[in-house]
Amino acid sequence: MESIEKALYYIVDENDEHNKLSKFFNYFLMVLIILSVGEMALETDDDIFIPNRNYFRIFDFFTVMVFSAEYIIRILTAHLLPENRGKSRWHGIKSYIFSFAGIVDLLSILPFYLDFTSLDLRVLRMLRLMRFFRVFKITRYNDSMKLVADVIWTKRSEIGVIMGLIVIIMIITSFIMFYAEHSLQPDKFPNVLGCFWWALVTMTTIGYGDVFPITPMGKIIGSLMAFLGIGLVAMPTGIISAGFLEKISEKKREEREKKEKEKEKPEGNISEDGKKHYCPYCGHKLDDE
Numbered sequence: 001m002e003s004i005e006k007a008l009y010y011i012v013d014e015n016d017e018h019n020k021l022s023k024f025f026n027y028f029l030m031v032l033i034i035l036s037v038g039e040m041a042l043e044t045d046d047d048i049f050i051p052n053r054n055y056f057r058i059f060d061f062f063t064v065m066v067f068s069a070e071y072i073i074r075i076l077t078a079h080l081l082p083e084n085r086g087k088s089r090w091h092g093i094k095s096y097i098f099s100f101a102g103i104v105d106l107l108s109i110l111p112f113y114l115d116f117t118s119l120d121l122r123v124l125r126m127l128r129l130m131r132f133f134r135v136f137k138i139t140r141y142n143d144s145m146k147l148v149a150d151v152i153w154t155k156r157s158e159i160g161v162i163m164g165l166i167v168i169i170m171i172i173t174s175f176i177m178f179y180a181e182h183s184l185q186p187d188k189f190p191n192v193l194g195c196f197w198w199a200l201v202t203m204t205t206i207g208y209g210d211v212f213p214i215t216p217m218g219k220i221i222g223s224l225m226a227f228l229g230i231g232l233v234a235m236p237t238g239i240i241s242a243g244f245l246e247k248i249s250e251k252k253r254e255e256r257e258k259k260e261k262e263k264e265k266p267e268g269n270i271s272e273d274g275k276k277h278y279c280p281y282c283g284h285k286l287d288d289e
Contacts, residue, residue, distance in 0.1 A: 012070065029070065029274035036063045066114040071105045114281040158239045166232050170199040173225055180217040188212075203229035 013022045039059055042048045078084060079092030096102045140160060152159070174195035181189040187212045189195050198211050201223045213222045 005077055005080065008073045009080045012073055012077060032063055032066060035059075039063075060112070061271070065107050067105065067109045071109060073162060074102070074105065147244070147247055151240055151247055154247070155239050156242045161234050162232065162235050162239070166203065169225075169228060169232070170196060173199045173221055176221055177213065177218060180221065181213050181217050184214060199225060202226060204233055 011017060011021060011025050036059075039056060068144060074096055075093055078096035079087065079089040081092060081096075084092035084095060097106075100136050174192050177195040177198065178189055178192050181195075182191075189198070202222060213219050
């Protein structure tokens with residue numbers, strides 16, 4: 001059983017850059033995810049979907065089977081991940097199932113199996129929309145998407161502070177605009193929630209033009225919101241840009257250090273103890289036993 005799990009782990013191993021089989025598997029899944037999302041988009045066009053319904057169902061069944069197999073493999077091999085080595089099997093399984101990637105993997109296949117239950121059809125239609133979560137699976141197999149996720153996660157506290165400040169300003173502005181404009185424009189500013197929508201589109205500089213203040217106080221608040229929107233909405237962009245530069249610099253430094261270490265070794269894939277760490281034919285990482 002252990003040898004089977006190791007063989008399966010080589011298929012889904014994303015940490016070993018020499019693992020050609022894993023790279024092929026990842027590229028295959030990326031293509032399948034893109035095609036699956038495209039299939040979901042085509043399903044919304046009755047002229048395309050209705051005449052080819054059977055082909056859509058076959059393709060959907062195939063993608064679900066592949067994603068289900070991947071989900072099962074990742075559960076079976078979760079304890080072999082570097083961060084879970086030395087810990088119990090259950091700890092590895094639990095860490096994967098409740099991780100963001102594990103939840104996305106489950107939500108991408110769950111609607112298919114729920115079709116076989118006795119749930120109300122309206123509920124099933126809503127649950128089938130969860131298939132769109134497949135698009136988030138691509139972040140696991142694409143380095144650029146991983147970089148975006150890493151930057152946002154690293155800068156989450158700074159972004160959270162800015163977003164919190166924006167929400168507070170919009171709430172205060174909504175109350176002011178309600179008392180300033182409601183009496184003259186009850187249809188445009190009916191309540192605080194309606195004013196909050198106006199504050200949102202004004203701060204994000206969208207400004208549809210269908211709702212605008214006419215009182216002096218409302219015009220002053222509207223002008224301030226427009227100016228604040230330019231600065232506050234741009235701040236998260238600056239934070240994320242700085243995060244990208246930090247991550248790219250860090251990645252280049254790691255690659256440079258890795259190359260320097262490789263130059264110090266006697267031979268490419270042979271360590272100082274004379275053991276080969278990678279197969280010269282398939283590129284798989286060899287056990288250090």
